[in-house]
Amino acid sequence: MIERTIKIGTRKSKLALWQAEHVKSLLEQNNMNAELVLIETKGDKILDRSLSKIGSKGVFTEELEEQLRNGGIDIAVHSAKDMQASLGDDFELIAFTDREECHDVFVSHKSGLTIDQNTDIVIGTSSVRRVAMLKKYYPKAKIVDVRGNLQTRIKKMEDGLCDVLMLAYAGVHRMGYNNMIVHELPVDTFTPATGQGCVAIEASTGLAVEVKDAIRSAINNEKTETCVRAERAFLKELQGGCSIPAFCLAKWASKSEITITGGLAKPDGLPQLRYTYTVPAIEANETGTKIAKETLANGGAELLAQLKN
Numbered sequence: 001m002i003e004r005t006i007k008i009g010t011r012k013s014k015l016a017l018w019q020a021e022h023v024k025s026l027l028e029q030n031n032m033n034a035e036l037v038l039i040e041t042k043g044d045k046i047l048d049r050s051l052s053k054i055g056s057k058g059v060f061t062e063e064l065e066e067q068l069r070n071g072g073i074d075i076a077v078h079s080a081k082d083m084q085a086s087l088g089d090d091f092e093l094i095a096f097t098d099r100e101e102c103h104d105v106f107v108s109h110k111s112g113l114t115i116d117q118n119t120d121i122v123i124g125t126s127s128v129r130r131v132a133m134l135k136k137y138y139p140k141a142k143i144v145d146v147r148g149n150l151q152t153r154i155k156k157m158e159d160g161l162c163d164v165l166m167l168a169y170a171g172v173h174r175m176g177y178n179n180m181i182v183h184e185l186p187v188d189t190f191t192p193a194t195g196q197g198c199v200a201i202e203a204s205t206g207l208a209v210e211v212k213d214a215i216r217s218a219i220n221n222e223k224t225e226t227c228v229r230a231e232r233a234f235l236k237e238l239q240g241g242c243s244i245p246a247f248c249l250a251k252w253a254s255k256s257e258i259t260i261t262g263g264l265a266k267p268d269g270l271p272q273l274r275y276t277y278t279v280p281a282i283e284a285n286e287t288g289t290k291i292a293k294e295t296l297a298n299g300g301a302e303l304l305a306q307l308k309n
């Protein structure tokens with residue numbers, strides 16, 4: 001029994017608050033007390049530049065880590081997707097929630113849109129991965145950059161910036177916007193970013209073991225953990241965050257095996273660097289790393305160097 005109240009650090013966007021409330025209720029269901037501590041990050045404040053220009057490393061996490069370090073909070077709740085692949089030595093991910101469906105969707109305020117390869121619609125996104133994939137599969141579409149939290153993006157779309165937004169299903173669903181979904185994108189072509197759909201709990205390595213264990217047993221889904229850790233092993237080998245057009249998805253193929261697909265979407269479309277393996281789950285992490293090495297060896301290293309300039 002953990003007596004003290006667990007302080008949960010979170011960003012202030014509605015989606016971040018949903019995630020933090022979700023974690024709080026999981027802790028409470030396991031007889032722990034928890035409270036939210038709202039923290040603003042650089043990524044929330046700077047809205048006039050695209051993420052790839054700010055330099056994505058830690059833009060949504062730095063201020064939370066400061067509070068983890070100085071004890072202002074016990075845990076930080078993040079979308080696993082927003083976490084850089086390499087955490088500092090004094091931080092670790094201690095739990096991963098059940099994964100929501102992890103595919104991308106188009107949402108729109110307009111009804112009756114037909115969206116296919118020949119449609120010349122305007123699509124809003126700020127993700128380099130999504131831009132590269134859209135250029136390949138929707139060559140006639142015009143792509144515009146749109147930043148901000150979900151509500152801000154939807155407002156910008158309604159004001160005329162674009163016809164549709166390309167977003168993660170998970171966030172759209174959590175915010176209750178399923179009725180705006182006009183198209184669902186398949187994961188075998190629009191493979192999601194590392195960790196998409198999963199909420200991850202970050203803690204200081206100094207967090208008391210009994211507290212860590214209690215939080216983990218309340219929140220962690222081991223099946224999700226295996227997959228997201230493998231995806232993060234891939235991203236770590238690429239030395240990337242969310243500003244490179246990387247994709248990786250691990251899924252359970254059977255009781256003991258997982259299938260991992262990962263690679264890089266080239267900004268000019270074809271061909272994508274994409275590798276898939278089905279392996280025993282105990283080899284998940286090393287397979288994530290292997291896919292990254294293969295990606296780098298087959299043109300990925302040059303591509304990443306080009307994108308840096």
Ligand SMILES: NCc1[nH]cc(CCC(=O)O)c1CC(=O)O
Nearest residue numbers: 079081167168170171196197198
């Ligand atoms: N980069 C922002 C971000 N981080 C996590 C999600 C969605 C929720 C999730 O994937 O868990 C989103 C919004 C989006 O990509 O549409």
